[in-house]
Amino acid sequence: MTALVEVALAAGESTLAHFQSQSLQIERKQDDSPVTIADREAEQLTRKTLAEWFPDDTLSGEEYADTEGSSAYRWTVDPIDGTKSFICGVPLYSTLLALEFENVPIAGAIIIPALGESIVASLGLGCFHRLGDGPWTSASVSKTADLSEAVFVTSEAVTFSQRGKGSLGDWEVFERLQAATRLTRTWGDGYGYLLVATGRADVMVDPICNAWDVAPMVPILSESGGRFTDWTGDANVRGGDGLGTNGLLHDAVFELLSQDRLS
Numbered sequence: 001m002t003a004l005v006e007v008a009l010a011a012g013e014s015t016l017a018h019f020q021s022q023s024l025q026i027e028r029k030q031d032d033s034p035v036t037i038a039d040r041e042a043e044q045l046t047r048k049t050l051a052e053w054f055p056d057d058t059l060s061g062e063e064y065a066d067t068e069g070s071s072a073y074r075w076t077v078d079p080i081d082g083t084k085s086f087i088c089g090v091p092l093y094s095t096l097l098a099l100e101f102e103n104v105p106i107a108g109a110i111i112i113p114a115l116g117e118s119i120v121a122s123l124g125l126g127c128f129h130r131l132g133d134g135p136w137t138s139a140s141v142s143k144t145a146d147l148s149e150a151v152f153v154t155s156e157a158v159t160f161s162q163r164g165k166g167s168l169g170d171w172e173v174f175e176r177l178q179a180a181t182r183l184t185r186t187w188g189d190g191y192g193y194l195l196v197a198t199g200r201a202d203v204m205v206d207p208i209c210n211a212w213d214v215a216p217m218v219p220i221l222s223e224s225g226g227r228f229t230d231w232t233g234d235a236n237v238r239g240g241d242g243l244g245t246n247g248l249l250h251d252a253v254f255e256l257l258s259q260d261r262l263s
Contacts, residue, residue, distance in 0.1 A: 001107055001120060001122045001125060003053060003054075004097055004099055004107050004108075004109055004120065004122075005109055005118075005120050007046055007049050007050060007097060008046075008095055008096075008097040008109040008111050008118075008120075009111055009118065010045060010049070011042040011043070011045055011046045011077070011079060011095045011097070012042070012094075012095035012111035012112075012113035012118075014038070014042050014045050015038045015039075015041075015079070015080055015086070015093075015095065015113050016113050016114065017038070017041075018037060018038035018041075019038070019086065019089070019091075019113070019114055020089040024036055024037075024038070024087065025037065026087050033083065034083050034084060034087055035063065035083060036080075036083065036086070036087065038079070038080060038086065039062070039063055039079045039080045039083060040063050040079070041079075042079030042080060042095060043061045043062065043063045043064060043077055043079040044064075046061070046075075046077045046079065046097065047059050047061065047064070047067065047077070050075050051067070054069075054071075054073065054075070055069075056069050056070045056071040056073075057069045057071050057073040057074065057075055058071075058073065058074040058075070059074075059075050059077075060074055060075065060076045060077070060211070060212065061076065061077040061078065061079065061212060062077070062078050062079065062210070062212045063079065072101055072102045073099060073100065073101055074099070074103070075097065075098070075099055075100075076096075076097070076098045076099075076100060076105075076211060076212050076215040077095075077096065077097050077098075077212065078094075078095070078096040078097075078190070078212040078213060080093050080094075080095065081093065081094045081095070081096050081190040081212075081213060082094060082155070082188070082189035082190065082191065084156075085189065091112070091114030091115050092112070092114075092115075092187060092189070092191045093112075093113075093114070093189065093190075093191075094110050094111060094112050094113075094189060094190030094191055094194070095109075095110075095111040095113060095190075096108070096109070096110055096111075096212065096213070096215070096216050097109045097111075097216065098215030098216040098218075098219075098237075100215065103238075104218075105215045105217075105218040105219055106122065106123045106219060107120075107121065107122040107123070107216075107219055108120070108121055108215060108216025108217065108218070108219045108220050109121075109216055110190045110191075110193060110194045110197075110216055110220065112190075112191060112194065116131065116132040116133075117129075117130070117131055117132075117194070118130045119139055119194050119197055119198065119220060119224075120136075120220075121139075121197075121216075121219040121220040121222070121223040121224065122219060122223070123219050123222065123223065124223075126138060127139040127140075127197060127219070127220055127223035127224040129197075129198050139197050139198050139220075139223075139224045140198070140199055140224055140225055141196060141197060141198075141199050141202075141221070141224050141225045141226040141245075141246035141247060142196075142199040142200075142201075142246045143246070143248070144202045144246060144248065144249065145248045145249070147180050147181060147203075147249055147252045147253070148180065148181065148182060149182050150180075150181045150182060150183075150202035150203050150249055151181065151182065151183045151184075151185070151195075151200070151201040151202050151203070152177050152178065152181040152183070152184045152185075152201070152202070152203045152204075152205070153184075153185050153186065153187045153188055153192040153195060153196075153201045153203070153204050153205075154174070154184075154186055154188050154192065154204065154205050154206070154207075155186060155188025155192065155206065156186060156188065157174055157186065159206075159207045159208045160173055160174035160207045161174075162207070162208060163207050163208060163241075173207070173256065173257055173259075174207075176256045176259065177203070177205065177253070177256055180252075180256060181202075181203065185201075187201070188204065188206075189213075190213075190216075192204040192244075193214075193216075193220065193221065193228075193244050194220075196226055196244050196245065196246060197220050197221055197224040197226060197244075198224070199246070202245065202246050202249055203243075203244070203245050203246075203249055203253050204242075204243075204244040204245070205242070205243055205244075205253070205257075206241055206242035206243070207241055208240065208241060209240065209241060209242050210240075211237045211238045213242070214228070214237045214242045215237045217237070217242065217244055218235055218237060221244050221245075221247075225246065225247060226244060226245055226246045226247045226250075227244070227245055227246075227247040227250045228242065228243065228244045229242075229243050229254070230242060230243065231243060231254075231257050231258075233254060243257065
C-alpha cells in the first residue's frame with residue numbers, strides 16, 4: 001500500500017500547479033466533458049512512475065489508452081475526478097488510484113489535494129484517513145440506520161435523467177432518494193465517497209460512471225465498514241453506475257434504485 005499512497009499523493013500534488021490558475025486552458029473531449037493540462041500531467045506522472053516500479057502490470061486511466069501488462073495486476077488512475085470542480089477553482093476534486101488483481105480492486109486511494117485530505121485502504125489491512133501532514137487514523141462509516149436521517153450526496157443531479165427513461169433509473173430515482181433522506185448535497189465525485197467512508201455522509205450515488213471513477217471505492221468502503229456496488233447489487237466497478245453507503249442503509253437505497261424494475 002506504500003507505493004499506492006506515494007504515487008497517488010504525488011499525482012495529486014502535481015495538480016496544484018494549475019489549480020485556480022487564471023491561464024488554465026480548458027478543452028472538451030468527445031463526450032463534451034472538460035479536460036486540462038493538469039489532468040494529463042497527473043496521469044502521465046502516475047503512468048511513468050508505475051511503469052518504472054511495476055513494469056509487468058497493466059496501466060489504465062481516463063486520459064490515455066491502456067498499457068497492457070503480463071501480470072494479473074492492473075493500476076487504474078483518475079488524475080482529476082471532478083474536473084468541473086477543478087476548473088471552477090473549487091477544492092473538492094480528487095485524484096483516484098486503485099490496484100486491481102484479476103479485475104478485483106484490492107487497494108485504493110482518494111486524494112483531495114487542495115484540502116490536504118487523503119484516505120487509503122487495502123483489503124484485509126484496514127482503511128486510513130489523514131488530514132494534512134497529520135497522523136493516519138482508522139476511518140469508519142456512520143452508524144445511521146434510518147434512511148430518513150441519512151445524508152445523501154451525488155455528483156450532478158442531472159445525470160439521473162441522462163440515464164434515460166427505463167427500469168433502472170431516471171429523474172424519479174433522484175426524487176425518491178431526496179424525499180427519503182434528511183439532506184441532499186452535490187458533494188460528489190471521489191469526495192462524496194470519502195465523506196461516506198469517514199462517516200460525514202451516509203449515501204453516495206453515481207448514476208453514470210466509469211471504472212476509473214469508482215475502482216478505489218470497493219476496498220475503501222469495505223475496509224471502513226461500508227459497502228460499494230453497482231445498481232444491480234454487484235461489487236462491480238465496470239457496471240456503469242455506483243452506490244456507496246455505510247452498509248446499514250445499502251438495502252434500503254438499493255430498493256429505491258430498483259423500484260421501477262421490481263414493480
